[in-house]
Amino acid sequence: MSEKQQSNEKVLLVFNCHEPWVYQLDSLGYKLDIIIGLKGRYQKTWDQKMRPVPTNSNLLTLEEAQNSKTNYYCIITHNLTDLLDVKHRHEPRLIVLHSTLEGRISEETGTVESTEMRNTLQEYLTLLGGHAVAGTDLKAKSWQITDDVVNCGVDVNDYLPYSGQDASGLRICNFIENRKKILLWDLHEKAFSDIPVKLLGHNPAIPDSTAAENWDDLKRTLQSHRFFIHTAAPNLEDGFNMAVMEAMATGMPILGNHHRSSPIEHGVNGFLSDDPDELNKYAKILLNDRELAAKMGQQARVTVAERFPISKFKQGLLKSIETARQKTKSRMVNL
Incomplete structure (x- = not known):
């Protein structure tokens, strides 16, 4: 590559919040400089158990x-700490809201008020000419500082065809101990107390929880298990996440609670109930009928392909990046 080509290459500076989300950025066609070793992360480097390192990237x-001579096309951040860490850089910046404001506060140990957190972020973005994009409609409504929404995307062709040969449920989530209220963990425990359920994720306090060896191992696990579980408090978290989308892409039926944002239609591509006894009944129906599970899972695959294609994520985030670049022109401070 010539020096001129290198100088014209668009490079994004990306804080590593969550490998599966960051991995999606590979679809944008830009070079990625990914910041690793951040405080509060359980891994000091890129966690290849979750995703391989994106192809055109540098860690x-x-x-x-902070000291890089690269003129970044945009800086992608995920919280106020990230924004403060690059406050001396001049490039456009985008903050991605991955949680609801209420959910974020429920995880905080302090007593910060929602209005205070919202106003602080809004003032900082106004000062720097930054732009916020929400990961879902619920998160945009919660924060009330942006109407720009870009859902995660999935390519159903990345996943193995469903077999459901293991008569067991599957759930994927990290740090459950700190998120039990958000995840409606009491409902999960009551509903599936006598149901075989494999738990994948980083959960040091739960001995039976293990992480997948790598993305291929995760795909095989999704392929083999009978159904997938997702429960979430409707006022704190969405009725779906990336793991749900991956399960649907594989062709797994989903079990969960009623939620306005859930992509699941009861009795079509999964089962929904707020009653643990009913969820238990539906789980046993699927455990005893692999053909029904496969039929419902196929509908789940169609749903996720239509609603959350990776092309839609790409189109939406490219637009958000351009909005961030435009807002940089109106920043109130010179960096």
Whole structure:
């Protein structure tokens, strides 16, 4: 590649919040400088158990990013700490809201008020000319600082065809101990107390919880298990997440609670109930009828392909990046 080609290459500086989300950025066609070793992360580097490192990317430390001579096309952040860490850089910046404001506060140990957190972020974005994009409609409504929404995307062709040969449920989530209220964990425990359920994720406090060896191993696990579980408090979290989308892409039926944002239609591509006894009944129906599970799972695959294609994520985030670049022109401080 010539020096001119290198100078014209668009490069994004990306804080690594969650490997599966960041991996989607590979679809944008830009080079990625991904910041690893961030405080509060359980891994000091890229966690290849979740996703392989994106093809056209470079891993660097925060200090290296702060001092980089690269003129970044946009900086992608995920919280106020990220924004503050690059406050001396001049490039456009985008913050992605991955949680509801209420959910975020429920995880905080302090007593910060929702209005205070919202106003602080809004003032900072106005000052720097930054732009916020929400990961879902619920998160946009919760924060009330943006109407720009870009859902995660999935390519159903990335996943193995469903077999459901293991008569067991599957759930994927991390740090459950700190998120039990958000995840309606009491409903989960009551509903599936006598049901075989494999739990995947980083959960040091739960001995039976293990992480997948890598993305291929995760795909095989999704392929083999009978159904997938997702429960979430409707006022704190969405009725779906990336793991749900991956399960649907594989062709798994979904069990969960009623939720306005859920992509699941009861009795079509999964079962929904707020009653643990009913969820238990539906789980046993699927455990005893693999053909029904496969039929419902196929409908789930159609649903996720139509509603959450990776092309839609790409189109939406490219637009958000351009909006961030436009807002940079109106920043109130010179960096």
